[in-house]
Amino acid sequence: MPTLRIALAQDNPVVGDLDHNADLIRRAASAAAAAGAHLLATGEQALTGYPVEDLALRHSFVEASRERLVRLAAELAEDGNGALPVAVGYLDADGAPPATGDSPASRGLRNALALIQDGKVLFRYYKRHLPNYGVFDEDRYYTAGHELHLARIGGVDVAFTICEDIWQEGEPFAVAAEAGAGLVVNVNASPYEQGKQERRTAIVKERAAQVGAPVAYLNIVGGQDELVFDGGSMIAAPDGRMLASARRFGPELLIADLDLEAARGGDVANHSSRSMSTALHRLSDAPAPLETRIEPSHAPDLDRLEEIWEALRLGLGDYVRKNGFASVIFGLSGGIDSALTAVLARDAIGADNVHVVAMPSRYSSSHSLDDAADLAERCGLHYSVEAIQPIVDSFVSEIAISGLAVENLQARVRGTLLMALSNQHGHLVLAPGNKSEYAVGYSTIYGDAVGGFAPIKDVLKTLVYELATWRNAKARSLGETEPIPENTILKPPSAELRPDQKDSDSLPDYEILDGILTGYVDGDAGREDLVAQGYPADVVDRVAGLVDRAEYKRRQSAPGTKITVKSFGRDRRLPITNRFRGK
């Protein structure tokens, strides 16, 4: 039984930065070659970043990707790593160049993987299954491939597949099984959702059993706008054993020695009942040399709240860094949302890069300012206080307004102050709103919703409390100061925009609100389903009405890391102009 040393580069590419991404691949190849690996795989579209969205429709970008791949092949050889076969994910096209008015389909765009060796591209595999649901729009761009490629490496036939390919029972895994693959590599750009790693693990084991050979599942890592790629690469055996696994939410070069079935000999057969043909590329027939064996590494599982925290931290940090910012600024109210945002920001980019501003009005309670100052000190943040009342008064003396208009005005004066400080000092403004309040429109557009990124936009209020409690407990367990003041967690939430205001004046208890939102926003539950679950009909109607009316506001709010529990995890694309109220 031949043994192959496989290396999986769980890296953090940047969309559009071909040179940076190529450098990551070169570094991984040097490390893999130094470790004596026989094959290196990189993530789905690791050369271009994922998803490139409509950049795929720009001819110059497609050409840049194709050319960079060829140059990378030469560079790997120049680096002295030419002998190592490297599978590189990238963007390709094999149709005619676009003419004006052409449909994208005519360009033959491909979500592709190339195997590189000795400065040359040996073959190009095109993704067989194109996901077009949830956050995925691949039918909009790509043409599916119908040829499975196997590389005979050290006497083992290795098949290559991309992401969605593994979620299908038929082609290409069934074809890999028929072709006698000794290993199937599946490269991914799979975004984080709650509970997804368990589903991935189950499907990787299922496919390994189906093929009768190990499956090496590689995922990228890093934040990209609203998505977070969470790593967690793994190799599973056909009997369900986990042979190796990489950590979540960080880069790693996962290396494992795998005992694999030798190739059958002869060429692989093509089955007429399949839409996919197969092609075999003989790189080396003899078993690869291996002096000593490497002990495979296994990453620990994360508990639910740590997993969510890490997703939020990585999403925020990468949004800041990849967009060229060094620091952030936002309002610190003394409440739980901005407190959690502050600790996340500190964990993501460091206390010295976090600027917080307390902006009390006449309705702010004294404990608010105390709690804000307390948190800033515990976390070591840059803290300042700006009074907004004189500015609010100058507005009110110019125009006759009252009630809600004045409440919102206070939030907008704060947003304008933060944007002025952002313009002056170059900080990125963060919007500290949570998912519960954005969902029902309980926030002020152009006010507290101001910001380039909303770190906890996808976190329901009840989860905000869970995370705050968890983060404090983690600090205690490490012997550190609890970052969030106890009073911030215990006091009843309030927007403090009018005297003695409480969230509970306007909204149901958050336990009930979040339960309804989980069914109505994340799920497909209609009014009757929610009433059947035990929620009072009048509360369901009120919340559904608020959600329906808040759609415009949600569209205008900043991006934030998705951590939804929904399988097809992203905000629904709903018409703004829409009168359907019977849902």
Next chain:
Amino acid sequence: MPTLRIALAQDNPVVGDLDHNADLIRRAASAAAAAGAHLLATGEQALTGYPVEDLALRHSFVEASRERLVRLAAELAEDGNGALPVAVGYLDADGAPPATGDSPASRGLRNALALIQDGKVLFRYYKRHLPNYGVFDEDRYYTAGHELHLARIGGVDVAFTICEDIWQEGEPFAVAAEAGAGLVVNVNASPYEQGKQERRTAIVKERAAQVGAPVAYLNIVGGQDELVFDGGSMIAAPDGRMLASARRFGPELLIADLDLEAARGGDVANHSSRSMSTALHRLSDAPAPLETRIEPSHAPDLDRLEEIWEALRLGLGDYVRKNGFASVIFGLSGGIDSALTAVLARDAIGADNVHVVAMPSRYSSSHSLDDAADLAERCGLHYSVEAIQPIVDSFVSEIAISGLAVENLQARVRGTLLMALSNQHGHLVLAPGNKSEYAVGYSTIYGDAVGGFAPIKDVLKTLVYELATWRNAKARSLGETEPIPENTILKPPSAELRPDQKDSDSLPDYEILDGILTGYVDGDAGREDLVAQGYPADVVDRVAGLVDRAEYKRRQSAPGTKITVKSFGRDRRLPITNRFRGK
């Protein structure tokens, strides 16, 4: 040769308002029956509105659509119009109800058309071709149909198709031809783009020639978020003659008497080489009675600027009305953009519903205030003046800012004032920015970009001038006062946020800027293409850099009617986090 009297209901449905849309269909049926029509067709998804986006994924909405269709059939019979065959566009599903985690495909969602007669649904046709480019995402929702239905009405076999079906040369039109259709009805929800009506006319004539029978092309009308459906329904003969046509941008019941080939007799044949089968439904074999003939109506062509104006007017008016607003408010600077917005708003919803506010700062020139007041008086708008300097000063005395931060602050104070007035009085705020400035980021987010709808967001600055000149000329030709002061058109554009500021300090001449934007934003032109077109390389680089950096700001701006020249007309979906600069 039998003659059929065909009625096409070019109506303005509201997304999600099933009862309203059903009422439109009932009224059209009453009018068509009273006129002695033998067949009435309604638009694509006329019962649900189009596009319903992710409402299609909500099970309760799908059920509501299916049930409303059945009820509509009963209502048409109760109205005494049961004998009239009515083709109704709606949303259907014939898959299993969704389970948690199901892919949308398993639900078997259908973009459907039902033929109703005598209180019953005679058949359901499912759209064969699902567009998935530009503004269309139909692969995300729908499953394609593979059965063509023909109804024998008055001895003529009439085939039914939906929208994208007509843009394909093969099925279903080739099948209709083989089946001997005497008329093909094609119902649409086709959004306006510049030059599209000419392309539609050409394809309708091409298909009529292919089938050897007239093609009745029906489009809906009305604004829906960023889309405007522009009507322009038509019936073309196989020899290329236009038999009848409806107006653009308004509802119409188009009725025409068509001399059609009698059905071949016998059943229609199914061709094994096709993926589509055919089904024939015999409603009436004998030629339909017709006492006198109706003179068909022909709508005049619109010139380019009138067409654009009407698209903007309808898009703005429907956005306001369909979202439940009665009035609008925005800042009037004395410049060309807010002047054009004011005239559009007046034309769309009436002068008495338009509130404009002049908000001079210390950098506003005296002519700006004069020009604003002049325009408000010419148009009969509600006009007020609010000084912003004291408010700006109150900010500057609180925080130390300078330069660009102060420039933006002025715009944000104006935005906050408008939002306060909106909250107080219930007006929808309009953002008067044009496409050139949004594209390069020459606007202030949370400042002049504040608003629920941006009426000229998709109008390049050079086109703003053309439209202003055209609208004044139209007023002259009608003997009315020119709405826009000459000085507003003639003076050099300025943001007036610092002393003697001019747009030309920061941007290339608008002729050059707009030329580059047309290639780079609407088109697929890269740097080299634009330089080859004669634009200076340094200007191309500068503009491309500005566009790339403005992506986030564009995403945060309000919707506005699309009037792009691009075939696949909508903003590109680009990653915010994206480092590709070589385009």
